Amino acid sequence: MTKSIDSNTSLADHFLVVRQQSVALCAPLRPEDYVVQPYPDVSPPKWHLGHVTWFFENFILAEYVDGYTPYDTALNWFFNSYYESQGPRITRSNRGNMTRPELSTILDYRRHVDERIAELLASDHREIIRIRELVELGCHHEQQHQELLLTDIKYILGTNPFFPAYTDEPVTTETQAAYQGEYLKVETGLHTIGHEGSGFCWDNELSVHQVYLEDFRLATSLVANGDYLRFMRDGGYERFELWQMEGIEWARSLEVKAPLYWVQDESGKWLHYQLGGGLQPVDPSLPVTHVSWYEADAYARWAGARLPTEFEWEAACKVAGGGVRNDQNWSDRTNFQPLASGDLLGDTWEWTNSAYLPYPRYPRPEGALGEYNGKFMVNQMVLRGGSCATPQSHARVSYRNFFQTDKRWQFTGIRLAWDGLS
Amino acid sequence: MTKSIDSNTSLADHFLVVRQQSVALCAPLRPEDYVVQPYPDVSPPKWHLGHVTWFFENFILAEYVDGYTPYDTALNWFFNSYYESQGPRITRSNRGNMTRPELSTILDYRRHVDERIAELLASDHREIIRIRELVELGCHHEQQHQELLLTDIKYILGTNPFFPAYTDEPVTTETQAAYQGEYLKVETGLHTIGHEGSGFCWDNELSVHQVYLEDFRLATSLVANGDYLRFMRDGGYERFELWQMEGIEWARSLEVKAPLYWVQDESGKWLHYQLGGGLQPVDPSLPVTHVSWYEADAYARWAGARLPTEFEWEAACKVAGGGVRNDQNWSDRTNFQPLASGDLLGDTWEWTNSAYLPYPRYPRPEGALGEYNGKFMVNQMVLRGGSCATPQSHARVSYRNFFQTDKRWQFTGIRLAWDGLS
């Protein structure tokens, strides 16, 4: 995990920018919105603001500042997410019952930690190199939580019967006709997988290794809402032969008949909740999102295709020149809606048919940071690509996101693959 | 249900006093405290503020004001508690996930409804008598919710690890030695049960009827914390022969070993959360509270006594001159803590060994108001007496409260009875 902050921005500045962004993302919220947890996977926004702060305090200030006095030791219990090595913590599903600490306390806590980290970065501490590494790590951690903040806010507002808009910015519409039916083609052979180069990466992107792949094609465009509507109208949710058994049992038991946030009006027309503008008609040209792995897998079988493996995805991305997205395009968007951009990065997280497992010679870190990625390597699937809610500096070709197969509240989407080159 | 507002207070004034009291009870809360539902029986404070308002709008304004335009029809869905006749409603356990309507919207809604009710009361509406009856009923309904507000707030704050105080008013301490070992004695014969006279009562307090009772004694004092600690130290929670089978299975499965809100410090000393002052040492002289029917029943068996029936309780109360409590004493208290007052009304709700069932010739009202009490008459037990959280004008000898046998978040306590006169 080497330095990735470019030379024009000091780490101290970067730290402040990241920290301010978390608070800025919460600006549209009402006080009530900060507190609740309508679903066990969703954390209250005030919890996110506290947890990322605790990460800096607990892993940097408490470790490296001599005689550091914690802001309030009672907060540890609230803001430790899952680090067994860091002591007891609140039951995850109980986060939404905690009205205290209040938001104002948490904002004070943030200011306190920000100041102390800034002092530490400006100091000549004998372990300044390690501290800088950890601050960079903490910024990446906070960026992950910025994406979770957005998806958790979407759940809180999008399951409220008033469907309040998060932002009034109009939803973008565009056609994606240009990309339909085009493929990235990758030939049989060995391909290099994993993070190369000097920038930051997570431990789970290592070690770099070779994977042997057979000829395949990968769609240049994501599956669109219109495509998915055809699957729905063709009885896709009822046709068991399209599904994994576990998948159709999931759909049946929860009566799932459409992506998350989709509702039908009295005339049968499909609407979906969007952060920008609230409830909107579904635009058939834009990428489908908020689908589970089960749905993505069934859709692909219906379409006569399959999901790519994470290795195919990464190999195709490298063939395509890295998939890096136009900066302007990325930073323009503040309505947090995936576009039919034709890029591999930055619209939806793309379900793959790879289980989240360690790479060969995976370097699991010692101690608490070894809990970060390494203890979730079972019964989850890998997603690739980054979404419209991912901070741009947090997306890259080798990034491995992972969720259980029933999860839909992230901006998850579908990209198809086929055997052979034609 | 005839008029009970005394001649010195107009109904319009009474209405405003009651309405203001609900808002006043919430004054100590932080914005976060209004939203959550840490337990399915506990409703968010902002929900209570809205629901009681909906009751006035839905059953009075919408019924009796020609061309009344609802404040916002979307609110019905939120604030209908359980009236099947009044249309669909939010799943009860989902109330705590609703961040909207915001508190500010609900306070606006309250002001709107208050003004319209005041106008209606001042009008010469042709059904003004029925309207006045319903306004009085709505005030009693709101007073019930004032007690629930306090017990729900106690749950929200008392299960938070910071144990924030609701009020800083010091907890009262006093001795109850004077009452120990004294009895109210009631002789064999027929006793009149049910609400008599011209004041307001609920339907379930009717019809007035005769019950034949055998000689019994009822303790003048409530069971005290010190008594209950002796039961605990004597292995009361493990001695199956003291319990109903359902009761000990409840205690075992939930690992219940003390009343709700009791916690043991490292030295083994018992503390309990109190609205006044937060976490406090348990005072052995004050009444035990926050016990389930199961615990009350087991305690009584341990003590060589039994719980009274609701008929015995009411007969004893009448023998004792009505149990009406000294006004000064009642209104003095704003820390919401039961005292060892020796009164039958106003300290804790007292579990009886009577199931909540209709009285002979019970006059179940037609329509929605028939749902108010009449559809809960199974698998609940009757409590009598009113608690420190009960508005004084809401307590009376014939009042029948009812809860399931495992409920403990109300101010529930224990009064013992014995067969025979000596």
Add this chain to the structure above:
Amino acid sequence: MTKSIDSNTSLADHFLVVRQQSVALCAPLRPEDYVVQPYPDVSPPKWHLGHVTWFFENFILAEYVDGYTPYDTALNWFFNSYYESQGPRITRSNRGNMTRPELSTILDYRRHVDERIAELLASDHREIIRIRELVELGCHHEQQHQELLLTDIKYILGTNPFFPAYTDEPVTTETQAAYQGEYLKVETGLHTIGHEGSGFCWDNELSVHQVYLEDFRLATSLVANGDYLRFMRDGGYERFELWQMEGIEWARSLEVKAPLYWVQDESGKWLHYQLGGGLQPVDPSLPVTHVSWYEADAYARWAGARLPTEFEWEAACKVAGGGVRNDQNWSDRTNFQPLASGDLLGDTWEWTNSAYLPYPRYPRPEGALGEYNGKFMVNQMVLRGGSCATPQSHARVSYRNFFQTDKRWQFTGIRLAWDGLS
């Protein structure tokens, strides 16, 4: 509990008759039928055969025979039902997973215990009076389990898609027109409740006491299947105003739309499983059975009536001359089907609107036998009358049966009551 065996039958003979009857009731079973527990309340038939035997061994032989060697101490763990005082025992819901002890072992166990009890009864043991009391108690206990054997067998066979008949004896049909619309009338005043006289009774039928009742009528006939079909066709299961809230939530969550064992054929005709003959058309003239308290309560409200209290039922029974049923009629039946007999005893258990609570001065026995009835006195309702599956010598006017409000696998039925004499 004084002697009730008539002078023409010795207790030793009575014991053997009762013991043989349990085995005889199992004669129609296949080996597989003895083992399973398709519902937690249903016990495997082989468990019943063992449990009643353990009762005699554990409470009589082990207590009164010097140096008694248990048949196999490992059996205690299996056959203790719920006596906490008698040591650990198998989790109730796990009974149906126990393939051992085998049936053949249990039948050996029965023979062993039968012989030893016979020896003991023939001896001049110094506590022979207490022993005879306990043997009589054990016979009544076994008769209770004979009824449970029949209802559990009915569940095992009646929920199997082959609907195998228990007996091929034809189902009786008859009309009940003669009884329709007739009442037993009881006048206001004090009535004596509880078991009087010298025969056997359970502790819960004591103490004898006075209850004050107001004028009421009780139907001479049970509600018939045809009546209940009218309720069903009138939307009874959907009309919330007819139900207790807990009741309609029960019906909705389990999708209950008819009594237990009723199934509709393709043409919409209702059939029900009967021990005699298997699946049969529902006969509208016979009493409805296998309904929960919730259904009985809703039906009564639909019919403009109510359920009687257990006190009204007993008082009416005494007014009607004791309700004792014609012997011939009772013993004739071996197809275990309720008839429209017009008797108060012996067709269905009749739900009352009385909670199962102790009578005044209830004499709860010391020790294990105090667990028999006394620890179930919460959240159950009383049923009166005895059913077609009740041994005749086990039915009487003061008998109090009790079950939770959702239970339907017993032969439960409905008798209506009304306020006033006309």
Add this chain to the structure above:
Amino acid sequence: MTKSIDSNTSLADHFLVVRQQSVALCAPLRPEDYVVQPYPDVSPPKWHLGHVTWFFENFILAEYVDGYTPYDTALNWFFNSYYESQGPRITRSNRGNMTRPELSTILDYRRHVDERIAELLASDHREIIRIRELVELGCHHEQQHQELLLTDIKYILGTNPFFPAYTDEPVTTETQAAYQGEYLKVETGLHTIGHEGSGFCWDNELSVHQVYLEDFRLATSLVANGDYLRFMRDGGYERFELWQMEGIEWARSLEVKAPLYWVQDESGKWLHYQLGGGLQPVDPSLPVTHVSWYEADAYARWAGARLPTEFEWEAACKVAGGGVRNDQNWSDRTNFQPLASGDLLGDTWEWTNSAYLPYPRYPRPEGALGEYNGKFMVNQMVLRGGSCATPQSHARVSYRNFFQTDKRWQFTGIRLAWDGLS
């Protein structure tokens, strides 16, 4: 799936041998043992005997015999396991409540189907080649169920407090010292994975493909009970850093502290239930079995090793000459206990760190047989090697078994791997 029956055995003979073996495996059972389902994954032995028969009737007789009359169409509903395409079926967890069809009916059903299959094989049916393929497939299917029969019987008897032996054959003991510390070493490069040659294989063993592996070592011996006891005594079940988070939460919530079937006597000595002989002391020299993937994964981390991938396992097996086990050794054993044989096949199924996913160009069959393996390819892990309960002709190097990560009732064990060649 080409023919694999050797030239000395006709398919008709093979069919009869396989069919007789299923019945023979049940010979030690008591009638009661055939019926129960103490755990949802465990099926009643009589269900297995019926289901494998239904497979032959439904997929061969009903398809290929003109005018075939099913033995009893009602049996379809019972014996269809999970084939959505073959119509409705009993809820899996309800199998153990079905006392009918009786065992005797099922044995008649078996004889009927055996005769008709024999007739068909002897006929000159125009599709005889396809029929022979399907009969061979059905035999493999039945052999899978023979293993399940043994593991389900072990669960039924091994969780019964009498711990009845399935067979009295003495348990084998032996030392495994010879194998300790030896490795199979495999060098970096491309390896061929999947079933090659002309014998039978399942669809999921195809297509044959290349996988690039890095240098690794694989232990020649399985982890022994003595090794696992050291892990337990070292606090292995409490040390969170050894576990996947999902794994330690599984162990905590179910209070798992040892492999399935292990119990501690009063002196602290570990015993385990064995089919041969019942409860026995744990032999430290024999392989540990009945562990979940979670436990295997944690053990490997404790031992400073890791689980192999399924590709490493297969590559090492081929390097070692195919892992084929000595016939004599295999067939000798009728006590169904894994040995420290040093073979890769035939002792325990070995958990790998590979998720069960399709191979490249996986040829999912059309129709019902496509449901056989292809619809379970999510959230399961691959096991390799075959166990002491696997029929010998059913084990091979390319065989992919798969179970969820919490399953322990199969004969599952652990083989360690390490990065590098030394």
